[in-house]
Amino acid sequence: MQLADRLQDLPPYLFAEISRKIAEKRAQGVEVVTFGIGDPDLPTPPHILDALKQASDKPENHRYPESEGLPELRQAIAEWYMRRFGIRLDPEREVLPLIGSKEGISHIALCLCNPGDVALVPDPGYPVYEFGARLAGARVEFVPLLAENGFLPDLEFIPEETARAAKLLWLNYPNNPTGAVADASFFEKAVAWAKRYEVTLIHDAPYTEVAFDNYIPVSLLEIPGARDVSVEFHSFSKSYNMTGWRIAMLCGNGVVVDAMRRLKSNIDSGIPQAIQEMAIAAARGPRDVIAANNATYQRRRDRLVRALRDMGLEVESSRGSLYLWARIPPGYDSKGFATELLDRVAVVVTPGTGYGSHGEGYVRLSLTIPDESLEEGLRRLHEWASVRA
Numbered sequence: 001m002q003l004a005d006r007l008q009d010l011p012p013y014l015f016a017e018i019s020r021k022i023a024e025k026r027a028q029g030v031e032v033v034t035f036g037i038g039d040p041d042l043p044t045p046p047h048i049l050d051a052l053k054q055a056s057d058k059p060e061n062h063r064y065p066e067s068e069g070l071p072e073l074r075q076a077i078a079e080w081y082m083r084r085f086g087i088r089l090d091p092e093r094e095v096l097p098l099i100g101s102k103e104g105i106s107h108i109a110l111c112l113c114n115p116g117d118v119a120l121v122p123d124p125g126y127p128v129y130e131f132g133a134r135l136a137g138a139r140v141e142f143v144p145l146l147a148e149n150g151f152l153p154d155l156e157f158i159p160e161e162t163a164r165a166a167k168l169l170w171l172n173y174p175n176n177p178t179g180a181v182a183d184a185s186f187f188e189k190a191v192a193w194a195k196r197y198e199v200t201l202i203h204d205a206p207y208t209e210v211a212f213d214n215y216i217p218v219s220l221l222e223i224p225g226a227r228d229v230s231v232e233f234h235s236f237s238k239s240y241n242m243t244g245w246r247i248a249m250l251c252g253n254g255v256v257v258d259a260m261r262r263l264k265s266n267i268d269s270g271i272p273q274a275i276q277e278m279a280i281a282a283a284r285g286p287r288d289v290i291a292a293n294n295a296t297y298q299r300r301r302d303r304l305v306r307a308l309r310d311m312g313l314e315v316e317s318s319r320g321s322l323y324l325w326a327r328i329p330p331g332y333d334s335k336g337f338a339t340e341l342l343d344r345v346a347v348v349v350t351p352g353t354g355y356g357s358h359g360e361g362y363v364r365l366s367l368t369i370p371d372e373s374l375e376e377g378l379r380r381l382h383e384w385a386s387v388r389a
Ligand SMILES: Cc1ncc(COP(=O)(O)O)c(C=O)c1O
Pocket: 038, 099, 100, 101, 102, 103, 105, 126, 172, 176, 204, 206, 234, 235, 236, 237, 243, 247, 248
């Protein structure tokens, strides 16, 4: 069978590889503890599940949905943005529900890039930014996120010629995988830069509700003039423990939102309406689930940071996202270190190089691990550290 070149060049998705390794260990009877994927271990709140149960009885929800989503969902998302960020979005033109943000992230470059155009992608970064750009035939140029810059891209460092050839720039704060955060002044500079070079800014923002130490992340769309050049992806996945239901949204610049609507109307047939009703209940419902999640994640973050530092690992205490970005000990590379932990003590951490070459020297640990597993994982990591000492 002869497959298309674009698929042959595509490496397997990072977490598909990791899941395969875990399954292999489990088949050998090994109990694996995983700090791998960022998938909330806490259940979807009851009022959101109730909305699904009621919605499933309605015959109108048994039929094809409209690909642009229920008007009531778009309205509820606009209200959510207003309540959370003080931004007024037009639900007709500036809001588009998605089948999870991964779906939209993988498709958006098809709307913005002709083959050969430049897509600016952070390194390290969520792998789908790169893959989506490649599927669109764009030329990917990586923008390094360095510790000395607080893992923010140094936009002035992007060569003039590259900036002029670029059609889009991805941003993602609170950041996966580094846990870094960005304030309004960074976004202001990014908007000015994007206007100067006529580049669309795409802010992937699924972690704005996952924040600690009283830190409140901002939306890129809060910045005056941002909407002229920007869109923002948001998701119900992490904010409301809804990864399994697959629902998210794209908001912002009406031309880009309309392009995505047109593209997607030819690709999918929308989000099951019962799930859209769950998202309406989430968006209009209480925010106590967010506060409760953050208290849990913050407690786990503190426990993990202390334990990792006790083992001699260097790690920042992140103020947002679900991740800790830990430096690996000398004598290893990221993949070798992650492999050693899996082979020696059956603990999964994600090698930093899974997010790009600038992830070398780091591993990522997720906070979405139940407390007992976290304790067991730490016990094993201590065991590994004491054997090594
Ligand atoms: C940075 C980032 N963007 C997007 C996603 C996708 O989220 P979803 O497709 O569940 O909305 C993830 C998931 O882990 C992520 O870390």
